[in-house]
Amino acid sequence: MTGTQSITLHVNGEAVHAHVEPRLPLVDFLREHLGLTGTHVGCAHGVCGACSLRVDGRVVRGCLMLAVQADGATVETLEGLSERVALADLQDAFHRHNALQCGFCTAGMLLTAAELLEARDSVPARAEIRAHISGNYCRCTGYQAIVDAVAEVAANRIGGQA
Amino acid sequence: MKTNAFAYRRADTVEDAVRIAREEGDEARFLAGGQSLLAAMNFRLDEPTALIDISRIEDLRGVSRGDGEIVIGALTRHADVEASPVIAEHLPLVAAAIREVAHPAIRNRGTFGGSLALADPAAELPACAVALDARIHIAGPGGARAVAADDFFRGLYETALEPGELVTHVTVPLPAPEARHGFAELARRHGDYAMTGLAMMRAPERTRVVYFALSERPVRARAAEAAIERGASPADCAAVADEGLDVLGDNSASEATKRHYARVLLRRALEAIASPETTS
Numbered sequence: 001m002t003g004t005q006s007i008t009l010h011v012n013g014e015a016v017h018a019h020v021e022p023r024l025p026l027v028d029f030l031r032e033h034l035g036l037t038g039t040h041v042g043c044a045h046g047v048c049g050a051c052s053l054r055v056d057g058r059v060v061r062g063c064l065m066l067a068v069q070a071d072g073a074t075v076e077t078l079e080g081l082s083e084r085v086a087l088a089d090l091q092d093a094f095h096r097h098n099a100l101q102c103g104f105c106t107a108g109m110l111l112t113a114a115e116l117l118e119a120r121d122s123v124p125a126r127a128e129i130r131a132h133i134s135g136n137y138c139r140c141t142g143y144q145a146i147v148d149a150v151a152e153v154a155a156n157r158i159g160g161q162a
Numbered sequence: 163m164k165t166n167a168f169a170y171r172r173a174d175t176v177e178d179a180v181r182i183a184r185e186e187g188d189e190a191r192f193l194a195g196g197q198s199l200l201a202a203m204n205f206r207l208d209e210p211t212a213l214i215d216i217s218r219i220e221d222l223r224g225v226s227r228g229d230g231e232i233v234i235g236a237l238t239r240h241a242d243v244e245a246s247p248v249i250a251e252h253l254p255l256v257a258a259a260i261r262e263v264a265h266p267a268i269r270n271r272g273t274f275g276g277s278l279a280l281a282d283p284a285a286e287l288p289a290c291a292v293a294l295d296a297r298i299h300i301a302g303p304g305g306a307r308a309v310a311a312d313d314f315f316r317g318l319y320e321t322a323l324e325p326g327e328l329v330t331h332v333t334v335p336l337p338a339p340e341a342r343h344g345f346a347e348l349a350r351r352h353g354d355y356a357m358t359g360l361a362m363m364r365a366p367e368r369t370r371v372v373y374f375a376l377s378e379r380p381v382r383a384r385a386a387e388a389a390i391e392r393g394a395s396p397a398d399c400a401a402v403a404d405e406g407l408d409v410l411g412d413n414s415a416s417e418a419t420k421r422h423y424a425r426v427l428l429r430r431a432l433e434a435i436a437s438p439e440t441t442s
Contacts, residue, residue: 021167022170022213023167023168025164044204045201046200046201049267052267058241058271059267059270060267061197063200063204064196064268065271066170112267115266131353134265134351134352134353135353136265
């Protein structure tokens, strides 16, 4: 049972088959084997949120999941979500509000914010937005502009007015 | 930072998991949500020779209402506990605590049983299990057994689990309709580990005041429990909150600060229980 393991999964809508070492983190598999570098690696122990990605519809830490655990799973990254225009309004709001400077945390922020907005049928308060993104660190913006951007999209998407 | 090399084996049933654990020996670990184990392995604080992936054992997942008790499968993810109508209706203490367990993305993977088996002294769920008089159900080479939560937690990351044993589910007796709960923790940022935390139950026949992040394991504050049962005021109960407890200072707060926090948290919780608008 040592050596490589065979895995089959769906990544951004495409079937992927690979042989991986058990110790390979899912985020490294995506970045180094598939070239999907939109998902970043920060702390590698689950604190910073830079490696956020979706597995079977839920946002998880790509550094705290092994590629072998994703066997049979459906994985979506920033690239896939961008391609199917699921984040366009968030990306636009982040741009207009200057909700990023270096951009390192942005992919994780976008995925985490999108998860909150998709789960809600009422507009979240700023405190709820802050609580939901509390596991995603940004060292540039001071968060205000990020919360502004998410709150605006929440009002537009859920509140129904521009 | 990368883990050491290890063998990966997937278990499809509890029997499978126990058999594989026997084959792989004492340096193998069960992999459930992996949200603490993989972080520790990335730092090489833990270097297991094998991971036994139990996360696909469907029988160990889900929350249900049994006869006079709530059954929580060990592999139920925190996010699913958070969304469970059974938990919201019958175990409001767990509903309150689960929102303070790490961050949403961690709650999407981390499991109820995994948190108990790890026994982090600053974790919320072990303290809730003790406050609720939960029983921890275990499978292993010697068969199945159950341990009261207060006997399960032995010390720093130390539990009653013997080598090769795993938690299968937790049973929680249904609290009396009149039961009131209190939950509060102090942390520097939302989702961080607590500097000091409190889980308490006040029912007609029993009072439980349980602290986490105060000692090596979740601890019952028996002096405070007795004061509450005597009908003492919140301030008087709070004054004896840390009496007789072995309190350990750590990087987050000194021993004296933690003792102060313990008293503050109990007074707040008792005042909240006493005020008529917070009836849950």
